[in-house]
Amino acid sequence: MNIKDIENLAALARLELTEKEKEGLLSDMDSILGYVKQIEEVKIKEVKLDYDLKNIWREDNPGQREFSKELIISQFPDSQDEFLKVKKIL
Amino acid sequence: MIDLQNLTIKEARKKLDAKEFSAVDLASAYLAEIKKKNKELNAYLEVYNDVLDQAKIADEMITKGKSYPLLGIPLAIKDAILIKGRRASAASKILENYISPYDSTVISKLKKQGAVFLGRTNMDEFALGSSTENSAYGVTKNPYDNSRVAGGTSGGSAAVVIGNMALGALGSDTGGSVRLPSAFCGVVGLKPTYGKVSRYGLIAAASSLDCIGPIAKNIEDARIIFDAIVGHDPMDSTSVTDSTYPKLPTKKIIGVPFDLISQEGIDHKIKEDFQSAVKNFKNLGYQIKNIKLPNCIALYYIINFAEVSSNLARFDGVRYGLHKNGKNLLEDYLLSKGAGFGKESRRRILLGTYVLSAGYYDAYYGKAQTARASLKKEFKELFSEVDLVFTPTSPIPAWKIGEKNDPLSVYLADIFTVTANIVGLPAISLPSGSIEIEGKKLPLGIQFMAPHGREDLLFEVGKKFEAIK
Numbered sequence: 001m002n003i004k005d006i007e008n009l010a011a012l013a014r015l016e017l018t019e020k021e022k023e024g025l026l027s028d029m030d031s032i033l034g035y036v037k038q039i040e041e042v043k044i045k046e047v048k049l050d051y052d053l054k055n056i057w058r059e060d061n062p063g064q065r066e067f068s069k070e071l072i073i074s075q076f077p078d079s080q081d082e083f084l085k086v087k088k089i090l
Numbered sequence: 091m092i093d094l095q096n097l098t099i100k101e102a103r104k105k106l107d108a109k110e111f112s113a114v115d116l117a118s119a120y121l122a123e124i125k126k127k128n129k130e131l132n133a134y135l136e137v138y139n140d141v142l143d144q145a146k147i148a149d150e151m152i153t154k155g156k157s158y159p160l161l162g163i164p165l166a167i168k169d170a171i172l173i174k175g176r177r178a179s180a181a182s183k184i185l186e187n188y189i190s191p192y193d194s195t196v197i198s199k200l201k202k203q204g205a206v207f208l209g210r211t212n213m214d215e216f217a218l219g220s221s222t223e224n225s226a227y228g229v230t231k232n233p234y235d236n237s238r239v240a241g242g243t244s245g246g247s248a249a250v251v252i253g254n255m256a257l258g259a260l261g262s263d264t265g266g267s268v269r270l271p272s273a274f275c276g277v278v279g280l281k282p283t284y285g286k287v288s289r290y291g292l293i294a295a296a297s298s299l300d301c302i303g304p305i306a307k308n309i310e311d312a313r314i315i316f317d318a319i320v321g322h323d324p325m326d327s328t329s330v331t332d333s334t335y336p337k338l339p340t341k342k343i344i345g346v347p348f349d350l351i352s353q354e355g356i357d358h359k360i361k362e363d364f365q366s367a368v369k370n371f372k373n374l375g376y377q378i379k380n381i382k383l384p385n386c387i388a389l390y391y392i393i394n395f396a397e398v399s400s401n402l403a404r405f406d407g408v409r410y411g412l413h414k415n416g417k418n419l420l421e422d423y424l425l426s427k428g429a430g431f432g433k434e435s436r437r438r439i440l441l442g443t444y445v446l447s448a449g450y451y452d453a454y455y456g457k458a459q460t461a462r463a464s465l466k467k468e469f470k471e472l473f474s475e476v477d478l479v480f481t482p483t484s485p486i487p488a489w490k491i492g493e494k495n496d497p498l499s500v501y502l503a504d505i506f507t508v509t510a511n512i513v514g515l516p517a518i519s520l521p522s523g524s525i526e527i528e529g530k531k532l533p534l535g536i537q538f539m540a541p542h543g544r545e546d547l548l549f550e551v552g553k554k555f556e557a558i559k
Contacts, residue, residue: 015424015427028498035387038388039461047460066192075188
């Protein structure tokens, strides 16, 4: 792993990093990934669990919820007519 | 004067109902204690300004003859659990001014009982850490020794319980975050079975591992809080019911992974304390069986990084939380995330992005998921032979603030606790003894893990241990 990899990951994650931070993260990640790499050595046979946890679905029925709309809107960085206002994308 | 040092939830209930003191008296006593200690310990990030109003409402209910186990009981809540209309920051700058628009399910349940919320407690930012040193608002100090950490990530919640700044607390546990600070602070901490307590309204760290659990002075109090928050919730799709897991007959056999405990890196005083606890359980009539357990740190952290990076992606400065204005939307993201996330959060976002990236997915995350399924199977077989698995809670006692600079060395402190989260088992940390370092007494903890859905076995064994201590 090198500085370029860190920059690439940070760009993917939309994180801005300083030059100094990149170097620190590079050395941290080298040592942490070096450690967790031992997962490669674990030998596992095919596993099938007998009890079966599955997705829980529910009907999407309208109902009374306790949300405070005003509180949500008041926390938007920018809003107009009770809608969230964002910067132009295209 | 109320004797807070020896007060338990159970005792307080009796005295509140008998009108020996009022909920306002009790809350005032805690507020006075908080005022004296919090500046130094930094356990509460915020003490609510309406505590006495809450207590007054509880007193009115008591006067009307109402009684619930937690009516008028002053509790502390980890800063990751939402209370409507109150701040919840997960100890992060990115949520510094965030106000919850709804109640988490656990809070709704506590409110129904008339519990009094004293304030929100300090933690590692987004529950990433083992010492509360990753809080954006400063470390929480250990009440036993102010130069040491209180443990993490629910460090504030454990510190306030032992520091007589709350009668009980809620924490959350992703890889040991309720149990480790409980061990470091000498209190009882329970991580319930995955899905037994609803996470609706808990700020997520790693969703397949996160659990909300109580921190209390003793087993009985932990059970009272657990009983108040447990239960199936349609708002949490991972919620389980009483019939999800089969109940096996018990055999009075405790499994101990002696290989894992005897290895290097485990403090010799912790080994000694653990051996004497093993002896105690033999004397209580339990059979001790030597079992094999793998070191699960690598497996755990791969899953943790992956899920944390996914969960933290939602904090982008668009809908709520910190917003930094850039030239375009992309720059808004970069600046907001760059300014809002602390060091450990950034580290795990990058690590998670790495282990989930196309070229490395199979080698890391894919492999970890298979290993996880295999471990679950191993535990299923193991619990046909033993009732409980017994280990120390932490390989080392509370460390000095700032002593551990290397993130990996902090991760390794979770060696005994992560297993329960990977498998989804309930586990409890109990205060077992203490050691003296540099003239200061430091508590130690022991941990039991039980089969899915069997918190009752943890309470039972915990009560027995308390009785002989």
